[in-house]
Amino acid sequence: xxxxxxxxxxxxxxxxxxxxxxxxxxxxxxxxxxxxxxxxxxxxxxxxxxxxxxxxxxxxxxxxxxxxxxxxxxxxxxxxxxxxx
Amino acid sequence: xxxxxxxxxxxxxxxxxxxxxxxxxxxxxxxxxxxxxxxxxxxxxxxxxxxxxxxxxxxxxxxxxxxxxxxxxxxxxxxxxxxxxxxxxxxxxxxxxxxxxxxxxxxxxxxxxxxxxxxxxxxxxxxxxxxxxxxxxxxxxxxxxxxxxxxxxxxxxxxxxxxxxxxxxxxxxxxxxxxxxxxxxxxxxxxxxxxxxxxxxxxxxxxxxxxxxxxxxxxxxxxxxxxxxxxxxxxxxxxxxxxxxxxxxxxxxxxxxxxxxxxxxxxxxxxxxxxxxxxxxxxxxxxxxxxxxxxxxxxxxxxxxxxxxxxxxxxxxxxxxxxxxxxxxxxxxxxxxxxxxxxxxxxxxxxxxxxxxxxxxxxxxxxxxxxxxxxxxxxxxxxxxxxxxxxxxxxxxxxxxxxxxxxxxxxxxxxxxxxxxxxxxxxxxxxxxxxxxxxxxxxxxxxxxxxxxxxxxxxxxxxxxxxxxxxxxxxxxxxxxxxxxxxxxxxxxxxxxxxxxxxxxxxxxxxxxxxxxxxxxxxxxxxxxxxxxxxxxxxxxxxxxxxxxxxxxxxxxxxxxxxxxxxxxxxxxxxxxxxxxxxxxxxxxxxxxxxxxxxxxxxxxxxxxxxxxxxxxxxxxxxxxxxxxxxxxxxxxxxxxxxxxxxxxxxxxxxxxxxxxxxxxxxxxxxxxxxxxxxxxxxxxxxxxxxxxxxxxxxxxxxxxxxxxxxxxxxxxxxxxxxxxxxxxxxxxxxxxxxxxxxxxxxxxxxxxxxxxxxxxxxxxxxxxxxxxxxxxxxxxxxxxxxxxxxxxxxxxxxxxxxxxxxxxxxxxxxxxxxxxxxxxxxxxxxxxxxxxxxxxxxxxxxxxxxxxxxxxxxxxxxxxxxxxxxxxxxxxxxxxxxxxx
Numbered sequence: 001x002x003x004x005x006x007x008x009x010x011x012x013x014x015x016x017x018x019x020x021x022x023x024x025x026x027x028x029x030x031x032x033x034x035x036x037x038x039x040x041x042x043x044x045x046x047x048x049x050x051x052x053x054x055x056x057x058x059x060x061x062x063x064x065x066x067x068x069x070x071x072x073x074x075x076x077x078x079x080x081x082x083x084x085x
Numbered sequence: 086x087x088x089x090x091x092x093x094x095x096x097x098x099x100x101x102x103x104x105x106x107x108x109x110x111x112x113x114x115x116x117x118x119x120x121x122x123x124x125x126x127x128x129x130x131x132x133x134x135x136x137x138x139x140x141x142x143x144x145x146x147x148x149x150x151x152x153x154x155x156x157x158x159x160x161x162x163x164x165x166x167x168x169x170x171x172x173x174x175x176x177x178x179x180x181x182x183x184x185x186x187x188x189x190x191x192x193x194x195x196x197x198x199x200x201x202x203x204x205x206x207x208x209x210x211x212x213x214x215x216x217x218x219x220x221x222x223x224x225x226x227x228x229x230x231x232x233x234x235x236x237x238x239x240x241x242x243x244x245x246x247x248x249x250x251x252x253x254x255x256x257x258x259x260x261x262x263x264x265x266x267x268x269x270x271x272x273x274x275x276x277x278x279x280x281x282x283x284x285x286x287x288x289x290x291x292x293x294x295x296x297x298x299x300x301x302x303x304x305x306x307x308x309x310x311x312x313x314x315x316x317x318x319x320x321x322x323x324x325x326x327x328x329x330x331x332x333x334x335x336x337x338x339x340x341x342x343x344x345x346x347x348x349x350x351x352x353x354x355x356x357x358x359x360x361x362x363x364x365x366x367x368x369x370x371x372x373x374x375x376x377x378x379x380x381x382x383x384x385x386x387x388x389x390x391x392x393x394x395x396x397x398x399x400x401x402x403x404x405x406x407x408x409x410x411x412x413x414x415x416x417x418x419x420x421x422x423x424x425x426x427x428x429x430x431x432x433x434x435x436x437x438x439x440x441x442x443x444x445x446x447x448x449x450x451x452x453x454x455x456x457x458x459x460x461x462x463x464x465x466x467x468x469x470x471x472x473x474x475x476x477x478x479x480x481x482x483x484x485x486x487x488x489x490x491x492x493x494x495x496x497x498x499x500x501x502x503x504x505x506x507x508x509x510x511x512x513x514x515x516x517x518x519x520x521x522x523x524x525x526x527x528x529x530x531x532x533x534x535x536x537x538x539x540x541x542x543x544x545x546x547x548x549x550x551x552x553x554x555x556x557x558x559x560x561x562x563x564x565x566x567x568x569x570x571x572x573x574x575x576x577x578x579x580x581x582x583x584x585x586x587x588x589x590x591x592x593x594x595x596x597x598x599x600x601x602x603x604x605x606x607x608x609x610x611x612x613x614x615x616x617x618x619x620x621x622x623x624x625x626x627x628x629x630x631x632x633x634x635x636x637x638x639x640x641x642x643x644x645x646x647x648x649x650x651x652x653x654x655x656x657x658x659x660x661x662x663x664x665x666x667x668x669x670x671x672x673x674x675x676x677x678x679x680x681x682x683x684x685x686x687x688x689x690x691x692x693x694x695x696x697x698x699x700x701x702x703x704x705x706x707x708x709x710x711x712x713x714x715x716x717x718x719x720x721x722x723x724x725x726x727x728x729x730x731x732x733x734x735x736x737x738x739x740x741x742x743x744x745x746x747x748x749x750x751x752x753x754x755x756x757x758x759x760x761x762x763x764x765x766x767x768x769x770x771x772x773x774x775x776x777x778x779x780x781x782x783x784x785x786x787x788x789x790x791x792x793x794x795x796x797x798x799x800x801x802x803x804x805x806x807x808x809x810x811x812x813x814x815x816x817x818x819x820x821x822x823x824x825x826x827x828x829x830x831x832x833x834x835x836x837x838x839x840x841x842x843x844x845x846x847x848x849x850x851x852x853x854x855x856x857x858x859x860x861x862x863x864x865x866x867x868x869x870x871x872x873x874x875x876x877x878x879x880x881x882x883x884x885x886x887x888x889x890x891x892x893x894x895x896x897x898x899x900x901x902x903x904x905x906x907x908x909x910x911x912x913x914x915x916x917x918x919x920x921x922x923x924x925x926x927x928x929x930x931x932x933x934x935x936x937x938x939x940x941x942x943x944x945x946x947x948x949x950x951x952x953x954x955x956x957x958x959x960x961x962x963x964x965x966x967x968x969x970x971x
Contacts, residue, residue: 005119005125013120014116015120015139015140015143016094016112016113016114016116016117016120016140016143017098017101017113017143017144017146017147017148018143018146018147019113019116020105020108020109020112020113020116020147021105021147021150021151023109024105024108024109024151025154028154050109050112
């Protein structure tokens, strides 16, 4: 949460219910996996915090999405440049 | 501040579904705190307000979203994707539609339940006869062999002992061959002696069937040797009724025909081979061992692997034809082989298939009725269909939607149908326990259920598909613009076709029943030639060892008649013994020593005691009847009937003419003839009908006692009043011989009670009545609907001055055409049905034109009655309100 806020310079606010709703949907879809058990918790962090890991499917989906966005960007950029200024 | 905000957030979180909240509360609170970290906190009242609105929005949206997902997951788990969307909605819709018209729904389900139930139970009969395996090991390898005539291979005439022996030793196609003969024996151990169905068989038969005793030993080849100790196998029923539940055969005996038989084994429960036997005795080679004319055996064989029916048939035919060339007694004989099941079901299955045909006719009528109503409902829903199609429903989707309705009706009908079938089969078995051979089991098995499912699906197609296709062929624009005032011509045509079909089927069934019932009436009303009322009859089997000598049998008969004479309740009594003349005798006439030809030989010789003609009130036409004097002296006199007079002397006056029957004996192939006595004809009596008007009268010669009384005699007695004398007859028999078994005497008039004609006409008649009722319903529905739909039109007619008469003619013309086409089709159908019936039951007469007309008249009046109410409605139309009617 903090990370997202910092990275987006407070422009992207993740509202709590939506955040965890999204996390649950991603878990159900198999894109991320919740790490359970204390062994998976980074040292010095609270036990009640939840940690998720990107799954193999999730990574594939993400890569595909990035690819799609890149293609989209490229197309749009080409259109922008092709425009007679 | 932060603390209070977090508390408030906690309360807000309660809006979320419990599962989601439980899983994520802590994390969400952490994230919420993050939003309120110094530097990010809203700073003024406006910012705070915006903040809380967004938080509230966040929680509410998430709550709704989570709930939706959970519900979808639940549905997804329960139904596969493809079904979920269409089928469930269609079915739910159809259910609502059916619930809106409960009258139609109930009638439709009940009539389908009856239709499907009748079909299922009749099929369970067909299934039992045709498909269920026989209760023997590898039943497909069993074959039945019989001698047959060379010029008629299908004419099976039974097999003689010597021929069986030849078949058993010379064949190369069977691993084993056995022979058996059904018989009756007198068991005289219990208080009342009884006659019991028994079967004499060679020890190989049970091996061939693969059925073995549950206790004791099977028969072995020593048991059927001449002089072997007498042994018997008994059924489990027989054992339990005599010796109780514990089976311990050690030293048990049973007295059969006066001879003690050691019980060597008890057969498994429900084994009554071949049909209903309780005892199995060795088929000992008897005096007939060399007589090739005594064809009283059934021969069964188990084939060696790889032999097809044709090969087996060839093999046994060549064996028998080989004997025929050397033995004059076998001239013109061959052999014929059938699969054992085909032999056992012999003709039953054709009757059952015929019934199945009739039952499916009933179902078709029910389907046509329901289809007709669905079609009409479809028209009423034209607007609805048009709207659906305008909103983008595809044609296939709409048909599926309409089919759902018929599917629900059919499935309900099918389920209740199975219940109907189970109940009716149970009823048939409990009411007619002995009407079926033991190997038939009318269980509702997988095959029957599959049949029912198939029939149900067919029903959906018949009932639903036509209306669904018709109902969805709508022009959206016109329907929405026009309303549903006009009836398209095609619709009334479809319904007319439905009703025509119903009429044809019903008429066919009625006609078949009519032919059977007419045969029955003819049989019953035929003048039997005598007066059977108040006469009781029973058969006596004098088979105990003490009756081996003919003097003893004669003494028994004489004292029985004396005993009966003393009872005042019995007016008169007589015994008769029946002999087929056929091939067992040659006949000489008028002192001529050359035997006469076959066409001059009378069919039957009855040896009767003097009062016989009086007991039966058989009218004497000329001369005198045999009297006590003749009986005592065993005088060589005879009384003949008209038919015998016609055959033997060509209608010349027979009184004083002479006839001689010579017994044909057959010791070791060389035939010899024992000359009989010349009998002088002293009287001429009426012909006697034997229950089949088509076969013509039987030529009968009555004599005092051709030989001494045989082992099987029939006792007749006329009651002095209307009360039953059955018990008195039994008592009289036991007064003479306490150990003589006697069947409960029955009224002679009832003797011909059971006949295939009667059973078939009862079953077919039931189905035909059902069909008539449903077809009348169908006609009523069609007419009512046609009238209701044309109310508007009739209104115009009447406004323009048409009379009620004219309207009536309009409506009736339609019915007339439908009736005419249906009748013609039905008549064609019934000629076919009659032909099948004639091949099944030979006494059935042909379809006569008066009968056809009578049935058409009955049907037409039912149809007219069914149109009465709709017609009244049609003519009572008030033009003003009719024009408003839509």
